[in-house]
Amino acid sequence: MFWRKALITAVIHCLASCPRAFAGGEGPPTIGPGDGETPPAEDEILDVAPPQAANNTxxxxxxxxxxxxxxxxxxxPRSEDLIGTSPDELEGRPIVLSMDVNVRARVFVLKQQNSDGGCDIGESEVIGALESGREVVLTQITRFPLCDSYIWAEVRESD
Known part of the structure; x- marks a missing residue:
């Protein structure tokens, strides 16, 4: 039942923060302050795995x-193990995921930074998913360009 709550949360957030995408408007998805609909403190990439992706581990x-x-x-955070730890201290550490997550071929790409501080992004291909409770090792940490509070990690299965 956890995945249903995560999926519903993701859809609600997307509908609230990306109205152009659902109203036939123009432009790519955005991260950041956007058009004033969502304050910056609430902006988030909700890259949780949908139920069908969980079978493609x-x-x-x-x-x-x-x-x-x-x-x-x-x-x-996608893991309770992140709490109290700076991204600069994470490389090489194992973590246990606290939610199902998408696994992507690469980090999102920045198309442009908007005048309002938001970022137009290009999503990358989802190549699978990892289930909540799965232990992974963070092999590389990177911050999203210009929106550097968004943290990504290259992961591999824990030994």
Whole structure:
């Protein structure tokens, strides 16, 4: 039942923060302040795995870990193991995922930064998913360009 709540949360957030995509408007998805609909503190990449992806388990690729805020806290971390730890300290560490996540071929790409501080992004291909409770090793950590509070990790299966 966890996946249903995660999926519903993702859809609600997307409908609230990306109205152009659902109203036949123009433009790619955005991250950041956007058009004022959602304050920056609430913006988030909700890259949780949909139920059908959970059957296609992949053990290596790129995973969105969450947003690391200026005050040193994580917003919606994908693992409880991240709490209290800076992204700079994570490389090489194992973590246990606390939610199902998409595994992607690469990190999202920045198309442009908007005048309002938001970022137009290009999503990358979903190549599978990892289930909640799965242990992975964070082999590389990267921050999203210009929106560097969004933290991504290249992961592999724990030994």
């Amino acid at each position: 992949v053990i290596s690729g790129w995973v969105y870990l969450g947003r690391f805020k200026a005050d040193g806290t994580w917003q919606r």
